Amino acid sequence: MGAVTDEPGQSATASPSPAGPAAATRPWVAPIATGPVRSTVRLPGSKSMTARALVLSALAAEPSRIERPLRARDTALMADALRALGATVDTTSDETWTVEPGPLHGPAHIDVGLAGTVMRFAPPVATLADGTVTFDGDPHARNRPLGPIVAALRALGADLDASPTGGLPLTVRGRGLVDGGEAVIDASASSQFVSGLLLSAPRFAKGLVLRHEGPPVPSAPHLRMTTHMLRAAGAAVDDSVPDVWAVEPGALRGRTWTIEPDLSGAAPFFAAALVTGGVVTLAGWPRESWQPVGQVTELLTALGGRVEQDADGLTVRGTGTVRGVRADLSEVSELTPVVAALAALADGPSHLRGVAHIRGHETDRIAALARELTKLGAHVVEHPDGLEITPGPLRPALFETYADHRMAHAAAVVGLAVEGVHLSDVACTSKTLPEFPELWAGLVARS
Ligand SMILES: O=C(O)C1=C[C@@H](OP(=O)(O)O)[C@@H](O)[C@H](O)C1
Numbered sequence: 001m002g003a004v005t006d007e008p009g010q011s012a013t014a015s016p017s018p019a020g021p022a023a024a025t026r027p028w029v030a031p032i033a034t035g036p037v038r039s040t041v042r043l044p045g046s047k048s049m050t051a052r053a054l055v056l057s058a059l060a061a062e063p064s065r066i067e068r069p070l071r072a073r074d075t076a077l078m079a080d081a082l083r084a085l086g087a088t089v090d091t092t093s094d095e096t097w098t099v100e101p102g103p104l105h106g107p108a109h110i111d112v113g114l115a116g117t118v119m120r121f122a123p124p125v126a127t128l129a130d131g132t133v134t135f136d137g138d139p140h141a142r143n144r145p146l147g148p149i150v151a152a153l154r155a156l157g158a159d160l161d162a163s164p165t166g167g168l169p170l171t172v173r174g175r176g177l178v179d180g181g182e183a184v185i186d187a188s189a190s191s192q193f194v195s196g197l198l199l200s201a202p203r204f205a206k207g208l209v210l211r212h213e214g215p216p217v218p219s220a221p222h223l224r225m226t227t228h229m230l231r232a233a234g235a236a237v238d239d240s241v242p243d244v245w246a247v248e249p250g251a252l253r254g255r256t257w258t259i260e261p262d263l264s265g266a267a268p269f270f271a272a273a274l275v276t277g278g279v280v281t282l283a284g285w286p287r288e289s290w291q292p293v294g295q296v297t298e299l300l301t302a303l304g305g306r307v308e309q310d311a312d313g314l315t316v317r318g319t320g321t322v323r324g325v326r327a328d329l330s331e332v333s334e335l336t337p338v339v340a341a342l343a344a345l346a347d348g349p350s351h352l353r354g355v356a357h358i359r360g361h362e363t364d365r366i367a368a369l370a371r372e373l374t375k376l377g378a379h380v381v382e383h384p385d386g387l388e389i390t391p392g393p394l395r396p397a398l399f400e401t402y403a404d405h406r407m408a409h410a411a412a413v414v415g416l417a418v419e420g421v422h423l424s425d426v427a428c429t430s431k432t433l434p435e436f437p438e439l440w441a442g443l444v445a446r447s
């Protein structure tokens with residue numbers, strides 16, 4: 001599916017990852033760039049859009065098609081979850097998946113892997129099923145926050161039990177229907193609590209009026225993606241009042257979803273243009289996007305790049321000098337590891353803030369970045385909500401990836417400029433882009 005090409009049609013591909021337990025670890029030495037990279041990158045679809053399209057299709061009244069989906073561990077697990085609950089999901093083709101909704105039922109067991117989308121989007125669907133549905137995942141998934149969505153579902157009339165810490169393992173005793181109505185949630189730990197509830201809300205008897213109370217909800221662009229896709233499926237959604245989302249009950253329509261290339265997955269490739277003074281084009285970029293292209297453009301520009309969009313795609317050019325930045329990353333927090341890697345290679349200090357919640361991502365990303373970038377020679381100060389990074393002379397090191405795909409991306413970016421960056425495991429990139437090692441090698445080979 002994904003490919004780095006000099007010319008259209010030429011592609012490098014790798015086998016997709018299994019949906020089951022994470023693949024065996026694969027130590028890897030990040031390839032160093034010997035000059036500016038110049039490439040057109042073809043990446044598979046957005047993880048976030050694919051996950052939403054799968055859920056909305058399984059909840060719809062008619063069949064749907066998903067064009068250019070992401071085939072990776074997270075989306076395979078989502079497809080498996082919906083199959084276990086009664087939908088027929090055909091993922092045979094790389095180009096188009098089909099989803100045939102069916103009566104939702106248990107008993108079922110759902111493996112969420114390490115996917116926030118599966119652990120927050122599938123339980124609300126399970127409350128609509130008839131029967132008991134259990135959830136568990138990778139060891140670290142048990143540490144990821146889930147309590148607020150469990151409490152909100154309970155307030156909406158669902159019957160479910162989380163572990164004593166409020167997270168996985170989870171048991172949902174579905175009764176085939178959920179009252180819905182009003183609920184209050186603190187979604188400061190993850191926007192996915194809100195997205196998960198909203199996606200299933202059209203099927204709640206009274207719909208949903210959800211109010212957030214607490215520190216700001218991160219990842220606003222992901223919430224806009226959720227409301228946009230709900231409306232595209234025929235739902236009536238009102239998000240005109242800040243921190244309040246209202247979804248009317250009603251049938252969702254089946255439709256054809258066309259998934260945009262994954263902008264977050266493109267981040268390390270764009271970073272390579274900045275680090276090497278090269279140029280990288282993300283092919284197939286749509287004229288209008290539901291991913292945060294404005295925020296990403298602003299950030300890459302502040303870091304010293306130039307971003308342009310034309311018929312060829314979204315193109316990022318670098319000068320070879322990365323500028324230190326002061327940036328609030330709360331809207332694009334999943335980019336923090338790659339931005340932190342760029343900061344370690346910058347011409348001055350950076351302060352990345354507004355991302356306290358990423359301590360609850362695939363790993364505690366603030367602590368992990370502080371530890372690993374320090375090992376490489378950067379001077380890093382860890383704050384509750386971010387990092388101050390002052391570049392220093394960088395040296396070879398073993399970069400621990402903590403089963404976190406975006407930690408691997410960060411290490412690969414530093415490795416472009418620093419010889420001997422060893423990753424403890426590059427196989428963790430299968431979470432969202434199984435082809436990453438081959439695509440990266442292809443990119444660097446063109447430097
Ligand atoms: O809804 C989504 O698809 C996502 C929302 C964000 O989660 P958080 O709000 O927990 O950061 C983002 O970081 C994650 O990668 C994907």
Ligand SMILES: C=C(OP(=O)(O)O)C(=O)O
Pocket residue numbers: 114115116117334361362406432
């Ligand atoms: C935070 C991320 O993923 P998840 O959907 O598992 O929360 C991510 O992909 O950076």
